Amino acid sequence: MNKLFFKIFILVLLLSHPAFSKSNSPLLPDIPSGIKKIDLGDTAKINALLRLASTYVNKPGEQADDLSNAINYGNQALSLSHQYHFLPQEIAAYSLLSQSYREKKDIVAGRKYAEQGVKLLPKNSTTIEAADALAELSTYYDATNADSLNIKINYFAKSVGILRKVAPRTKKLADGLKFLGDLNNSRYDLKEAVSLLNESLALYQLLGVKQLQDIYDLLGDALTSSGNTVEGLSYQLKALKTAEMFKDTSQMISTIYYRLAFTYNSINQDNRTAEYMEKASYYALKNRNINDWIMISGSLGTIYNKLGRYREAVKTCEEALIKCPTTDYQNQTNLITNLLFAATATKKLGKASGYYNRLKQLTDAHNIELSPTDAAMIEYLIAMKQFPEAELQVEKFIKYAAVTQSLISKQKIEHYQFQVDSAKGNFLSAISHQENAHLLRDSLLSRNYNKQIGRMQMTFDLQKKDQEIAFKAKHIDLLTHQNQLQNSALHSQKMIRNLFIASVLLLMALLAVLYNRYKLKHQANNDLQEQQEEINTQNESLRQLVDEREWLLKEVHHRVKNNLQIVISLLNSQLSNIKDVVAIDVIRESQNRMRSISLIHQKLYQFDNLATIDAGDYIREIALYLQDSFDTIGHIKFRVDVAPVRLDVSQAVPIGLILNEAITNSIKYAFADQTDKQVSINLTSTDNHVRLMISDNGKGLSPEIDIKQLKSLGMQLMTGLSRQIRAQLKITSNNGLTIELEWLQADPFHTSTHRDKIINDSFSSAAKPMI
Structure with a gap:
């Protein structure tokens, strides 16, 4: 969700501007007969013309006849004030004419009038006309450009400074403080923004103003942006309550709902985010504000995808994409990114391919780099099994995450690298990335x-x-x-x-x-x-x-x-589609390894002790599961002799995997045609040292085989995992095969520290080849 679109407010003040050249003013229409009949001085006539021009330009709506009348009376006031050298009225006329032409969409003419009015200001002028002229000129500077925004704020701050002196405790000053606070919020000068908005709110309340939904909304946005989410949210809810109380259905209510949705999204309230985003979209469309509706549709598609409501995400984004201008690359990118997410998630890879190509053309042509776009492309490439391209896109995503320092982005990167490495067969690197993702x-x-x-x-x-x-x-x-x-x-x-x-x-x-x-x-x-x-x-x-x-x-x-x-x-479902015996064997071994890890987490949530597990129960369940998995019950006897030892979580996972590898090897390879098949598992503990022995009475290893030269995946796993927990691994072949593992039992009072150290050691050794 992009807050920048709603940081920009159009500042509309009361007065406007006059003709460019004093010496070559066009012929002006006669002063209305109603004014001529009044026996007033020239100053009173000019002020009456200015009031008429102000009335027409500030009427609700932007009717052509009203703006023409405003320009007509403004020109007359300008001509008379210039003729009689009434400087304050001349400046006011320039400001009114500037406002009239601006609302008529003639920006060039309006800006010339505004600049001419400011040029006439005496040095250190402190009049209402001076404040209006500075505020009017500020409206011609763009709030989306940093340099232009600074100039805009400078002019408007001068205007507010004058109003503090000549119009204290007035609604005009309260309005000026509110708009200046919003501009500082756009510049992310949040401390100054909150200060100005609080001052404006206090003045409105002092004047008895009741419809304060806009100032509440601005203050809530500034506070949440500065990290004060609780207080900011309270002001945003107050803005919504006030708007609903006065039955406000203008674009303001759409803005309030959008900002509320953004705040709830920041605290992971996804359902409430979607609810308020839908209301913001409804009122934006009702008020025919198509640009805001398109932007909100992109944000709404994002939250629909997050909630798994893919059909609604596709419908919303496709409707907005049809009305999105071809030059609005940012919103096009957001909408197509959501469509790519939805198509990939629902396995509609044909449609996803089209969205991917369009998105790649947009990002390459206009140098658009966004985290959601990178993530959508990566998920599509992984779904299409285009792993080299996915790896390149992950590197691009890494650069973005390095700038934002987002934990969510880093977690996604680790998950994507796990998927890519798994597909490439880099299992050790994949395990490392998966552990990082979990952490x-x-x-x-x-x-x-x-x-x-x-x-x-x-x-x-x-x-x-x-x-x-x-x-x-x-x-x-x-x-x-x-x-x-x-x-x-x-x-x-x-x-x-x-x-x-x-x-x-x-x-x-x-x-x-x-x-x-x-x-x-x-x-x-x-x-x-x-x-x-x-x-x-x-x-x-x-x-x-x-x-x-x-x-x-x-x-x-x-x-x-x-x-x-x-x-x-x-994996079990996948077995039905695989004919290769080796592949089936590999998948079943992976299932057994995952089952040994799963048992640890099952025991941790079933009992009150969250730091350690009972080694005896854990070992017996692994043995029973492998017996059942290989259908050896009744054929191979298992003798389990386990001392009362509790294992730290950081030790239990490697030990479980080693135990899985050792028992699996014994079941699969140890026995030939002998009848008395037996596997023994012993766990003893002395002086904080724990010893695990897994032995069988099978045929053992051939004398020609050097155990240290074995490079099978199972041997690599046992060697690497024993190094991870700083254990001594010993394998002997005498009347069968014996695998002996001895390690130092973790201190139960420092389990978390020990676990972190083990994890760090595993990361540093992940890239090293195992013996």
Whole structure:
């Protein structure tokens, strides 16, 4: 969604402009008879003509007759003011004529009048006419160009500065502050924009203005752009409520709905984003604002695709593409990108090919580089199995992501590289990219929760510290009072011996101090009780957040397990179409590997401990699954002897894969025609060292085979995975084959740190060839 289209507002003020040359003014029509009959001076006549011109040019709509009348009266006012050297009226006439020609779409003539009016301004002029002339000239500078926008803001800021002096507490100043704030928002000077818009809102409210939907909407947009999403959203909802209360059906309501949709999209509220985007599209079309409707249609197609509503995305974008001007390359690109996404997702690759070619022509011809466009092209090329071209497009996407630093873009890149490397057979690189994609996705899921918990923890710590400081201060005060009381008591004893009256007075003073101390202590106890209640409330909130985070982690593991099951099922479906025995074998081995990883995530979400899993249950389930998968139940005996060991997640995945490879090799290759077939699995733990042994009583390896020279995928996996968890791998062939693995058990209190280190080691070693 491109916010730039809605950052630009057309600034319309009250006055306009006059003729280009004072000396060669055209013959002007007579002054209306109604004005001649009034016995007024020349100044009053000119002011009456200016009011008539202003009335016609500011009438609702842009009727040709009204603009002609405005130009007629403006020229008369210009001629008379020039004739009698009335400079303020002459400047006002130039401004009105500029506005009239601008609304007549004669921009060249209108700009000349505006420039002439500003040229006549005395130095440091502080009049209403000067403010209007500067504001009128600012309307001729483009807000989409940075240099032009700066000039526009400079003229308008001068106009507002004059209005602050000559027209404070007026609607004219409030309007000027609002438009200047919107211009600063377009320039992304968000702090200044929010300040100006708040000042404008306060002035409108002071003047009793009720229809404030436009200022609420602008303020909400500026706040959300500056990162204050909560406060910004509250203003945007207030703008919508106000517009609906006054039954506003103008283009303003379309703008409000669009910006609301954009805000909800930024916080991943996809259904609400689509709802408000649809309303914005409806009102843009109702108000015949075709350019905005086309732009909104592109954004609406994007959210439809994100929700999987591909048919609606195609219908919306095709309708907009028909009405999109051929020179509007940006909107054409957005619409065709959405159509390519939808066609690729629904497997309509014939249509997708046509959209891809059109999109490539547009981006190459006009040097358009957009993240959604790159992603759409990559997904199409992968679907068409054009992996070299997809790899080139991924490199282009990487350059874009390096500029934006978007985690979402980086996660997509890792996923696309996984798909490309998998297709090319670069399995180790593919695994590395897939792990990176999972890590980035987990970062996206947990980032908001971590920030929220961090902010709450910081607030709690600060409040606790403040409470301790206050308590110590009060304790010192009490000790001070106590010391003073003791000194008073000593002094009173001395005085009692001399004067009885003095002793009575001191006794009364003592009673007063004691009463005061009682009140202070009572108040201190009340304060402590209130603070304790606040601390209890904060603790409860933190506990709820921790529970929510644990639920979220379980949900992540559940979804990972489900996704792996889906992949396994997809591979299983593919088996029915494959005749090659080797390919079938490879796919089944991949299914077994994925199943071993899936078991880990299943156990993590089924139990409360999210950091470790029970090694015994895990090993038995893998063994049982492989027995069932190869139909060996009753033919091969499995002896499983496992000590009570808990495995960290970062160790469980590699160990599960190694166990899968070892058992699979034993089942497939260890036994010939012997009857007593047996596979043994032993797991022991001593002094934080864990040892895993998988052995069989089969034929073992031939003496001529050098184990270190084996380069099969299974051997590479076992070697690489053992290196990843810093384990010693030993393979011996004596009355069968024995695979022995020994590693250091992870510290349960530092599992996350250990896991990160393992992941980093795996990345650094991914590109190295395995022995």
